Amino acid sequence: MATKTIPTPPASVLDENGKNFRPSVVEPELYAWWERSGFFTPPAEAKPGEKTFVMMLPLPNVTGDLHMGHALGFGGYEDLMARWHRMNGESTLYLPGSDHAGIIAQLVVERELAKETDRRGLTREQFLDEMWKWMRFYQPRIYKQLRQLGCSLDWSRLRFTMDPDMQRRVRIHFTRLYKHGHLYRADRIVHWCLTCQTTYSDLEALHVERTDQLSYVRYPWAEPMPEGTPDVIVATTRPETIVADTAVAVHPDDERWKRFIGKDVLVPLVERRVKIIGDEAVDPAFGTGALKVTPGHDQTDFEIGQRHGLPIISAIDTKGTMTPAAGILAGAHRDAARAKAIELLREKGLLTKQEPITHAVGIHDRCKTVDEPLVLKQWWMAMKKLAQPAIEAVRSGKIEIIPKYQEKIYFEWMENIRDWAIARQIWWGHSIPAWYCQDCGEIVVPDEDAPDPTRCPKCKSDDLKQDPDVLDTWFSSALWPHTTLGWPEKTKDLARFYPGTMLETGYDILFFWVARMIMMGIENMGDIPFRAVYLHGLVRVGGEKMSKSKGNVESPVGVIEERGADTLRFALVNGVSAGADSQLSEGKLQNAGEFVNKLWNIGRYVLRTLEAHPQAGWHADQSPAGDPALGPAERWILSRTEAAVDEVTRLIDTYHFGEYLTTLQQFVWSEFADVYLELSKQSLRDPKRAPGAARTLAYVLDRVLRLAHPSIPFVTDTLALQLWRAIPTSDGAPSLVVAKWPVAGARDLEHEERFAALADVVRAIRNLRQAAGVRPGTRVKATLGGETASIRDLADAIAHLTQSDVSFGSGTGPATVVRAVEVRVAAEHDAGEQRARLEKELAEARDLLTRSRELLARPGFVDKAPASVVANEKSKLAEREERVRFLDEELRRLR
RNA sequence: GGGCGACUAGCUCAGUUGGUCAGAGCGUCUCCUUUACACGGAGAAGGUCCUCGGUUCGAGCCCGAGGUCGCCCACCA
Numbered sequence: 016m017a018t019k020t021i022p023t024p025p026a027s028v029l030d031e032n033g034k035n036f037r038p039s040v041v042e043p044e045l046y047a048w049w050e051r052s053g054f055f056t057p058p059a060e061a062k063p064g065e066k067t068f069v070m071m072l073p074l075p076n077v078t079g080d081l082h083m084g085h086a087l088g089f090g091g092y093e094d095l096m097a098r099w100h101r102m103n104g105e106s107t108l109y110l111p112g113s114d115h116a117g118i119i120a121q122l123v124v125e126r127e128l129a130k131e132t133d134r135r136g137l138t139r140e141q142f143l144d145e146m147w148k149w150m151r152f153y154q155p156r157i158y159k160q161l162r163q164l165g166c167s168l169d170w171s172r173l174r175f176t177m178d179p180d181m182q183r184r185v186r187i188h189f190t191r192l193y194k195h196g197h198l199y200r201a202d203r204i205v206h207w208c209l210t211c212q213t214t215y216s217d218l219e220a221l222h223v224e225r226t227d228q229l230s231y232v233r234y235p236w237a238e239p240m241p242e243g244t245p246d247v248i249v250a251t252t253r254p255e256t257i258v259a260d261t262a263v264a265v266h267p268d269d270e271r272w273k274r275f276i277g278k279d280v281l282v283p284l285v286e287r288r289v290k291i292i293g294d295e296a297v298d299p300a301f302g303t304g305a306l307k308v309t310p311g312h313d314q315t316d317f318e319i320g321q322r323h324g325l326p327i328i329s330a331i332d333t334k335g336t337m338t339p340a341a342g343i344l345a346g347a348h349r350d351a352a353r354a355k356a357i358e359l360l361r362e363k364g365l366l367t368k369q370e371p372i373t374h375a376v377g378i379h380d381r382c383k384t385v386d387e388p389l390v391l392k393q394w395w396m397a398m399k400k401l402a403q404p405a406i407e408a409v410r411s412g413k414i415e416i417i418p419k420y421q422e423k424i425y426f427e428w429m430e431n432i433r434d435w436a437i438a439r440q441i442w443w444g445h446s447i448p449a450w451y452c453q454d455c456g457e458i459v460v461p462d463e464d465a466p467d468p469t470r471c472p473k474c475k476s477d478d479l480k481q482d483p484d485v486l487d488t489w490f491s492s493a494l495w496p497h498t499t500l501g502w503p504e505k506t507k508d509l510a511r512f513y514p515g516t517m518l519e520t521g522y523d524i525l526f527f528w529v530a531r532m533i534m535m536g537i538e539n540m541g542d543i544p545f546r547a548v549y550l551h552g553l554v555r556v557g558g559e560k561m562s563k564s565k566g567n568v569e570s571p572v573g574v575i576e577e578r579g580a581d582t583l584r585f586a587l588v589n590g591v592s593a594g595a596d597s598q599l600s601e602g603k604l605q606n607a608g609e610f611v612n613k614l615w616n617i618g619r620y621v622l623r624t625l626e627a628h629p630q631a632g633w634h635a636d637q638s639p640a641g642d643p644a645l646g647p648a649e650r651w652i653l654s655r656t657e658a659a660v661d662e663v664t665r666l667i668d669t670y671h672f673g674e675y676l677t678t679l680q681q682f683v684w685s686e687f688a689d690v691y692l693e694l695s696k697q698s699l700r701d702p703k704r705a706p707g708a709a710r711t712l713a714y715v716l717d718r719v720l721r722l723a724h725p726s727i728p729f730v731t732d733t734l735a736l737q738l739w740r741a742i743p744t745s746d747g748a749p750s751l752v753v754a755k756w757p758v759a760g761a762r763d764l765e766h767e768e769r770f771a772a773l774a775d776v777v778r779a780i781r782n783l784r785q786a787a788g789v790r791p792g793t794r795v796k797a798t799l800g801g802e803t804a805s806i807r808d809l810a811d812a813i814a815h816l817t818q819s820d821v822s823f824g825s826g827t828g829p830a831t832v833v834r835a836v837e838v839r840v841a842a843e844h845d846a847g848e849q850r851a852r853l854e855k856e857l858a859e860a861r862d863l864l865t866r867s868r869e870l871l872a873r874p875g876f877v878d879k880a881p882a883s884v885v886a887n888e889k890s891k892l893a894e895r896e897e898r899v900r901f902l903d904e905e906l907r908r909l910r
Numbered sequence: 911g912g913g914c915g916a917c918u919a920g921c922u923c924a925g926u927u928g929g930u931c932a933g934a935g936c937g938u939c940u941c942c943u944u945u946a947c948a949c950g951g952a953g954a955a956g957g958u959c960c961u962c963g964g965u966u967c968g969a970g971c972c973c974g975a976g977g978u979c980g981c982c983c984a985c986c987a
Contacts, residue, residue, distance in 0.1 A: 034947070222984095229987085251987060298986060306987055315985035374986070420914070424982070427913060431983080526983095553981095590924055590934070595915090596980090598922055602936045609949040620946030669926060677924065677934060692946075778953080875967035884929050884968090891930085 021052045021749045024736050031733055032622075036615040038579025042729045046162050049732075054752040055167045057106040061511050068100035068107045069515035069545075071496055072161075072168060073528070074176065076116035077153050078123045081160040083554040083587075083599060084521055086571035090164035090580060091587040091726075092551055092672060093519045097167050098725040099667055100516075102756040108512050109167055110499055112174035113157055115150070117488040118211055118381050121443040124149045139442050146443050150177070160572055165580045165728045167752065172508075174499045176491045177445075184498040185445045185491045187463040188539065193449075197401060197538075198437075200449075200458065202327075202392050204310075204317040205436050206377065209335045210384040213440040214393060216487060217433060218527055220386060222375040227252045229372035230357060231302065233365045234263055237279035237288050245271070247280050247291070248367055250302030252374065253312070254360065255352040258285050258341045259330035262308040264319055267293030269304050283365045284356065285342045294319045311390050327390050335387060349387070394447060394484070396435040398534075405429060405533040408543050414533065415547045417670050418594035421522060428526050437487045444485030453478040463503075493531035496544035503539075515545040522550040522594060549670060552596035554587065574604065581727040582608040588726060589676040610680055611730055614723065617688055618734035621712045624699065625741045628709035635717040635742040638760055639710040646704045648694035649711040651770040654763040655686050656715050661759035663722050676726055683719055690774070691715070713742050724751045850906065857902040864899050867892040 025044040070093060075085055101107040124146055161168060192198050205214040234247045247263060260282045265272035276293045296319055297306045310320030311329045320327060330341040337344045337352045344352040360366040377386035406429045408414045409422055416422045438447060450459040452471035459479060461468045470477050500509040529548055536544030556569040574583045586607035591597040640653045659682040666675040698708035716738060724731040732751040748754035870876060870888060877885055
């Protein structure tokens, strides 16, 4: 940062000081300033031996708005990590971009265009022009939303999957994969979408339960059969595909049927003679145990057909219309054909039965249209070989997946990986760099960076046609970690930032994206794309999985505009464990908002205090812990602060982000605000203690702001900028974004313990004030070491016990102290009520004592348990003995 | 059919290597018109950690069986 001139922070940020922080005013200005200042761009020159933190934004679809899943990933986890690593001094690259989103984007734009014009009236070029127009409209939207979330992305390295140079890289990748034998073209059965008019991959095929008619159809024997031969009856939900049947299959071990294997039957409606074959894919328990085999229109049947060399008949075309091969059904749409087939079968007496069946049908993920499996010539990627090193990378621990159990799911999928249909019959996307010779059929895939071929290298024909299809969107996004850095050129960025550090995304795209990036990264770079994968869960709003149809989509942008990004980011992550689905409720947002507000008002209090008690020459990041003039409260909070720094750091470092925020909130609210801030008011009244208190406030605030910044960037930096104007830091950091993450200093455990005892005493007093009606002015006599003053402070400040000299008698432990105070105060007020309580407590105390005794008497415990545990247990025993004795004594006194 | 996960206070969930781990937030109840914040403060009540076995000196945490719910993968016509 040193070389660059940092512009002055906006006045709106520096002057914000109202009772309520105004996110809608401050956040955009502050973000713009961060960006202008170049905080998000890693230093231009790599420092020798620098540590880098590199994370690619899981590129959102260009046509979409942010949803809660994005907000959780980008604003909740990724930016938290990026900011934390940046504060740890690592050269941090969090690279933004967007995905052209092939089919979805095309659908969206088609829908828009349909309002004015007919897509079918447009040429491919005209349509793509329209697509680009829309891209330029959508892109700024999604980028603005990423800024609203506060993501510290390096906008100077922004990428889009359809950028011309990205297209070039995808083309090079394709040609290399082809030359290395990973790509092939084949007639195979694919998922076909009648709505989108394209194929799609297995991963994009969803299954839904549906109830259909199951029709039982008799296939007559081709030859006369002896008396008593059973009829061949198959059960089908798709009678219209009967016309494409090329066999009937039974299980080879099925006692009912196996003797008929090799015999012929006639396919109804077309009278085709087909064989009965034996195949293990048949479930003997289903229907009659006989399966009609339609290799042209069913995945299972296609595979059976492959095994038995059956012919493939395509009876349905890409529009869903029955082809001439469908004979009597030709020309009808598939739905009409089904009705017609049923009708004809019934007439011929071949329909023996119909019954409803609930089964799973495949639908297209994008548009929910029922799958129409077709056999088409397609480009495929052979996955088995590519998967091997990717499996190894995770197994060996080179790549770590968090949470760990997701690794099992990864292995499961990778070890059973199937080839990937990579072509899509749409216009929007990366063209397939393959040409087909119209004369000899040769496939021409030119050398990388070669111009488009014009002549067939085999037969010299100049009649070449480029493949009209485009590549699956995931084909290009799988390359994201290296193409964005300049691959295949050996750029400085590629050398410096590959392999990356972290890939954060939802577990739902582990296969779609993460696995493929690992495979392609290893293939193209010879090295893994990232060292760790953090997978977050689904966000539900109000109890249900979010979906548009349910109308319960809570827009993150709406929440940000209403409550601020800080609140949303905190609410999404607080208390959620790695990989778990979570619930975003009004209550959580409320609590997050209140915490952010708390932080803001703590800051205001400290800043006001510093106006009244200026601390010239002091640094906000310097602990006053050594100052002998510090009071007990100051010593306590300073020690607790170091504990918080230590704990919070450990939690982030081990990916316990949900706990990180809970711990932070506990410390800030319960300890810093509720206890210390109140006590500081006492300290500040004492001229001798005031400077120490002011410094303590400034220092603890400084620590808290740093600790909270990764999740709550806006409020924390606003306060830091204001604080550091009053009391600078020793390193003059211009913003929290580039400030140093705190290192935990020494604690004073003994003092913490004593102070905790005092707090117990105070709590006891407060309790009594309510329970027994102790009024201000009640004299309570007590002393505890040298800390009497603190007790009085606390009691004064909150319980209004103006003259509470607390003393205690024989006992040593805090519990005894508390009891002593409680009992003596109560004795003056309501002895009867107190006696009942004491009796109950005595019983409980005796119970605990017995347990301690039994544990220590148990054979093995003293020998086998670690010494520290035994010692701990012994002191617990002593405490319990003391407590029982004490309660007993007090009780006797009350009687 | 295979695989994975969840089951902890009324609700939503934390609990990292077995020994202050029985927690947080919300909700509930009782108090407090305190000059950083009422988006506030002081307190309280509330759980056989799904069940049954096992390992261990010791289990919410490890192992086995079962129950309920959810998710993923797969060629159920």
